[in-house]
Amino acid sequence: LAKTTQPISMDSYEGQEVNITCSHNNIATNDYITWYQQFPSQGPRFIIQGYKTKVTNEVASLFIPADRKSSTLSLPRVSLSDTAVYYCLVGDMGGGSTLGRLYFGRGTQLTVWP
Amino acid sequence: ETGVTQTPRHLVMGMTNKKSLKCEQHLGHNAMYWYKQSAKKPLELMFVYNFKEQTENNSVPSRFSPECPNSSHLFLHLHTLQPEDSALYLCASSQDLQGNTDTQYFGPGTRLTVL
Numbered sequence: 001l002a003k004t005t006q007p008i009s010m011d012s013y014e015g016q017e018v019n020i021t022c023s024h025n026n027i028a029t030n031d032y033i034t035w036y037q038q039f040p041s042q043g044p045r046f047i048i049q050g051y052k053t054k055v056t057n058e059v060a061s062l063f064i065p066a067d068r069k070s071s072t073l074s075l076p077r078v079s080l081s082d083t084a085v086y087y088c089l090v091g092d093m094g095g096g097s098t099l100g101r102l103y104f105g106r107g108t109q110l111t112v113w114p
Numbered sequence: 115e116t117g118v119t120q121t122p123r124h125l126v127m128g129m130t131n132k133k134s135l136k137c138e139q140h141l142g143h144n145a146m147y148w149y150k151q152s153a154k155k156p157l158e159l160m161f162v163y164n165f166k167e168q169t170e171n172n173s174v175p176s177r178f179s180p181e182c183p184n185s186s187h188l189f190l191h192l193h194t195l196q197p198e199d200s201a202l203y204l205c206a207s208s209q210d211l212q213g214n215t216d217t218q219y220f221g222p223g224t225r226l227t228v229l
Contacts (some may be wrong), residue, residue: 034217041222042203044157072182087157089180096125110224 004088008101009109018075022088025069033064033071036087038107044087048073074108083112117141118221120205126227127195135190135224137205146188147218148180152201163188164211167229197222202226 005023012018024033032051036044048055050062050071061074075082087107118139125133127133135194139146162170165183178197179191202225222229 036218039224041202041223043206043223044218045220046217049217102159102162106156 004090004103006086006088006105006108008106009111010090011111011113013113015077015081018078018082018110018112020069020073020075020086020110021061021090022073022090023070024088024090026066027090031033031068031090033062033074034089034091035062035066036089037106038085038087047086078110078112080112080114081111085109097114118155118205118207118217119205120224122224123222124225124227126229127192128229129195129197130198131195132191132193134192135203135205135226137188137190137221139186139188139205139207139221141207141219143207143219144185145208145216146182146185146210147206148188148190148205149206149222150201151204152198160190162211172224191215192226195226196229200226200228 083105
């Protein structure tokens with residue numbers, strides 16, 4: 001079970017770039033890194049996934065250093081609607097026990113202020 | 115998004131009642147999941163089904179009984195619940211458990227209150 005550590009909370013202002021770092025020191029060779037976003041009383045929503053280096057989509061970027069022991073979710077120019085809990089998950093997507101890659105942890109509560 | 119639907123959205127039940135939660139996915143996925151999210155607690159995985167077969171039971175009490183009649187439907191049968199079982203119950207689906215980039219799609223959840 002690859003454990004992850006994230007800050008409990010972060011604050012930002014509208015228009016700023018937000019970087020949320022997740023530590024996963026015991027990440028395994030086959031493990032991918034996946035980030036989800038959750039609004040109150042809703043199910044989590046997939047944001048981005050990566051294995052190494054940098055991944056970018058229309059919503060966010062994911063930076064993964066060479067040792068893969070951490071990853072950083074970058075949200076460019078946040079707005080009030082980006083206020084949510086962000087989860088970092090690490091696990092083997094290729095079968096076997098699913099418990100490791102489905103451990104959401106407490107996530108990071110991001111609050112964006114006007 | 116209507117890829118994964120859950121009914122009912124809200125449920126209030128007594129400790130002696132029997133009720134069922136329903137989840138349906140319209141994404142052609144083969145894996146389905148039940149999660150529990152209590153107030154101020156992490157999301158807890160309860161059950162995993164892959165191609166209608168249960169692959170994980172995360173030490174869930176027997177008062178929660180899942181059923182997966184086909185890859186599109188998942189039920190959670192509830193009986194003799196306790197007030198501490200009050201929570202948001204989330205259903206999710208994914209393509210299957212074998213892909214290297216398997217992404218979960220969540221439903222809106224059922225807010226359960228046990229009196």
